[in-house]
Amino acid sequence: MKAVILAGGFATRLRPLSCTRPKLLFPICNRPLLDWTLERLAKSGVKQVVLAVNYMSEAFIQRYGNSTRGMRLFHSKEEEPLGTGGPIKNAEGLIGHEEPFLALNGDILTNFDHSELMKKHIEKGATATIALYRVEDPSRYGVAELTKENCVVRFVEKPPRKEAPSNLANAGIYVLDPEIFDYIPSGRQVSIEREVFPKLADEGKLYGHDFEGLWIDIGKPEGYLKANRLLLDTEIKKSRLGKSVRMESTVEIKDPTVVGDNVVIEEKSKVGPYAAIGERAILGKGVRVQNSIVFPGVIISDFTSVKGAIIGEDAIIGRRVKVGHGCMIGDHAVIQNNVTLARRVTVCPSRVVSKGVLAPGCLM
Numbered sequence: 001m002k003a004v005i006l007a008g009g010f011a012t013r014l015r016p017l018s019c020t021r022p023k024l025l026f027p028i029c030n031r032p033l034l035d036w037t038l039e040r041l042a043k044s045g046v047k048q049v050v051l052a053v054n055y056m057s058e059a060f061i062q063r064y065g066n067s068t069r070g071m072r073l074f075h076s077k078e079e080e081p082l083g084t085g086g087p088i089k090n091a092e093g094l095i096g097h098e099e100p101f102l103a104l105n106g107d108i109l110t111n112f113d114h115s116e117l118m119k120k121h122i123e124k125g126a127t128a129t130i131a132l133y134r135v136e137d138p139s140r141y142g143v144a145e146l147t148k149e150n151c152v153v154r155f156v157e158k159p160p161r162k163e164a165p166s167n168l169a170n171a172g173i174y175v176l177d178p179e180i181f182d183y184i185p186s187g188r189q190v191s192i193e194r195e196v197f198p199k200l201a202d203e204g205k206l207y208g209h210d211f212e213g214l215w216i217d218i219g220k221p222e223g224y225l226k227a228n229r230l231l232l233d234t235e236i237k238k239s240r241l242g243k244s245v246r247m248e249s250t251v252e253i254k255d256p257t258v259v260g261d262n263v264v265i266e267e268k269s270k271v272g273p274y275a276a277i278g279e280r281a282i283l284g285k286g287v288r289v290q291n292s293i294v295f296p297g298v299i300i301s302d303f304t305s306v307k308g309a310i311i312g313e314d315a316i317i318g319r320r321v322k323v324g325h326g327c328m329i330g331d332h333a334v335i336q337n338n339v340t341l342a343r344r345v346t347v348c349p350s351r352v353v354s355k356g357v358l359a360p361g362c363l364m
Helices: 033-043 057-064 086-090 114-124 178-183 192-202 221-236
Strands: 002-007 048-053 071-077 101-105 108-110 128-134 142-146 152-157 168-176 206-211 215-217 257-259 275-277 288-290 292-294 305-307 345-347 361-363
Touching: 002 033, 002 086, 033 057, 033 071, 033 108, 048 057, 048 086, 057 071, 086 178, 101 114, 108 168, 108 221, 114 128, 114 168, 114 206, 128 142, 128 192, 152 192, 152 206, 168 206, 178 192, 192 206, 215 221, 221 257, 221 292, 275 288, 288 292, 292 305
Parallel strands: 002 048, 002 101, 048 071, 128 206, 257 275, 275 292, 288 305, 345 361
Antiparallel strands: 101 168, 108 215, 128 168, 142 152, 142 168
């Protein structure tokens, strides 16, 4: 099997953290999201992966090169953003026309069995088969209405909640026949959800396959934190400590938590539950970190509390600081002593914060 991963998004809703890295390299349980995706594809039998890249494409090449986990890795670069269908058309030369292939949104975390979707696709002789996931609020997604034979009779992108034909949401994972290239115009932005899938549904060439299990979109901060929690629950379960962790005997680690290599945690600190502490981080005395993601190289000083927040790489958090739910601290930012950051405060990279912020907002 071949697979195309759409990896060109700008991740504007995850700024300021996405100012310095592409979304697919955000760590989840101390491993980039793309690592989890590539691992799942390899287990499903994929042998060739095309990364459709745009934003910070060099970061992908630097990390993965041209092979990983027994799969050949190719990079298809967009000169300008091409939407969700354009990158697939742009990669036509790398994919070829010999057999059906997988296409998936790169910002999805799932334990989905891709080989099962391929099997269903071949059985139906479809042009496109969509993985579908049942959601409470279908208005955020593309929604499919199916026949008993799983043929999609209607596909509606982000309908009003009361007008949604079902709660079967587009999970961002597809099997596509090479015939799909005839439906995607070249040289411009194309929305596969709005321009291609409705046309295929009208022609009876679009099928769906609903599944259960782990599935989440990490496009927003709350989704990113939730993905970290779900993986800690399903993959990590008990707490894991990396190599060469130095930790005082009075430190309390609450399950599930993951701590990276070469981390230092000083006395009477409490870490977890649902915390991911990146490598080389230093946590001082009496620190509290829970339901949070701490990137590599972060320093959190004595008696500071971090709850429901994301702390960017090499940031420095001073003494007796409080970082509240939904806060995002950019790389290399400095939060000085005794500062309180209330809910949903974002701090841009390298910014120095010397005064508390009690209302949601962004510090440029």
